[in-house]
Amino acid sequence: MRGERWVPYVLILPSLLFLALFFVSPLIEAVLLALRSPVGQWTLANLQRMANDLFFPEALRNTLLLAAVVVPIQVVLALSMGLLLGGLPKGGRDTFLYIWTIPLGISDLAAGIAWFAIFTERGYLNSFLNAVGVLDTPALWLAYDNPLGLFLAVVFAEVWRATAIVLVILVSGLQLIPKEFGEAAEVFGATPWQRFRRVTLPLLRPSLQTALMLRTVLAFEVFAVVFTLAGRNLPVLAGEAYTWYASFRNPGLAASYGLVILGLSAAMTVVYLRVLRVRREVRL
């Protein structure tokens, strides 16, 4: 029975059909939505209107800036956490890893609400600052005219919420590195920093590449965290797409924003593939 060559194809067929229907077809449709008028003519009007929209430059800038700030912080943090795990006793390691991956199961909406409870005027941050004597009256971190405060609040919330995504990938990669390499380096007199830079980091390249690609693409889609903390006071691409579809009933413009997100994601993926190209010998 195992010799039947058609069996695997039959098994994967349903999933293939489903993915064709729900990935490939919508992708084409999205391009059509953005590049056609409501009556079906080919037009750049949607893209032009988006580019001239009051919020487009801000949304683009905020999305890019958020990604540029959050992703590196998370990579460094996740790397540190992963290395930290290595120095812990075996039993503790599993427990800590479980705790540290809890944010993965938390909706970005819930994460936004939780951090809103912290940053809101009568929230926990102000209460803490008051308790240690730094503040007398509450500071308005999330005021609509405090873009820096809003931005930083989102950064904190995003770093908290999504570092676990990077952590999981990096820890998987760290586990694949044979201990003997580091031990050999130690025998030859390498300091821990040298061991990290010359042994661990290069061998971690494939995982770093995966983690960066995944996290960056997700970062360009940031939505619910921004909405809960800042509403529309901090425009981001996904938020604008949502608003144009749900509030202003303009699918063409919403699809245009979606295409911008897709374009950015594709571009960054190519960049990562180039810059972090993994030589064949390094693959484990």
Next chain:
Amino acid sequence: MRRQRVWALVAALAVSLWVLLPIYLIAASAFSEQQAVYDWPKSLWPSPLSVDTLRFFFSVEGVWKATRNSLVVAGLTVLLSALLGTPAGYALARYAFRGQAAYRMLILMTRAFPLVILSIPLAQQFIRFGMYDTTLAVALVHTALALPFSVLISASVFLGIPKELEEAAWTLGCSPLQAFRRIVVPLALPGLAAAAVFSFVTSWNEVFAASILTLRERTLTAYLLSVLGEAPLPFRFAGGFFLVVPALIFLFLIRRYLFSMWGIASR
């Protein structure tokens, strides 16, 4: 050496505190009295402990309906992604066929595909087919989101079950389907159940597509997002807490499989 270990432990505890604190805080807010929301400065421990806020949350019209919709959508997502993903995982695990690498690549690529670009045209299609604003529509999109994980996780589960067991069953007279049902399925069940929980949590937590695709039949996440601006603070906190609890409970139940699952899903 001992000193290093102690510092490592302290650092690990600090990180754990950082992870757990916001969750504790939202729980504390949810279990405080409604007026406590406006207290300043806030105390870390809710006093008095009260289910007033939660009770208020559930008394609001639309909350139970939204919760029910979220459960239906998540249930459908589990069903669909299991039905579509498990056979594909079995194929990847047990067979070496031409196009396998390409299929695997396709699965991985869909993982990194922005949901934003998919939801909008799909919403238009659903309108065209009269399926807009239904739980089925949301479940279909969520299945698209969860399917790659379902395929990869079940492939890994089946890889962990030695082929020899099935082959032994064949030599003893079982048909392949019987062998699958009586040997493989019981062994694979814990791993597949973990994959099901993963799909459930993915669907339960999803916000963007659910918000785009629903109007009156909102899921919990879509509902909470839509009332964010106007809802009073206690309501929001209770909502956030309630969103978090089922996911955390389920993930705790499958904690043994968690790390391998996250790792597989992110490779």
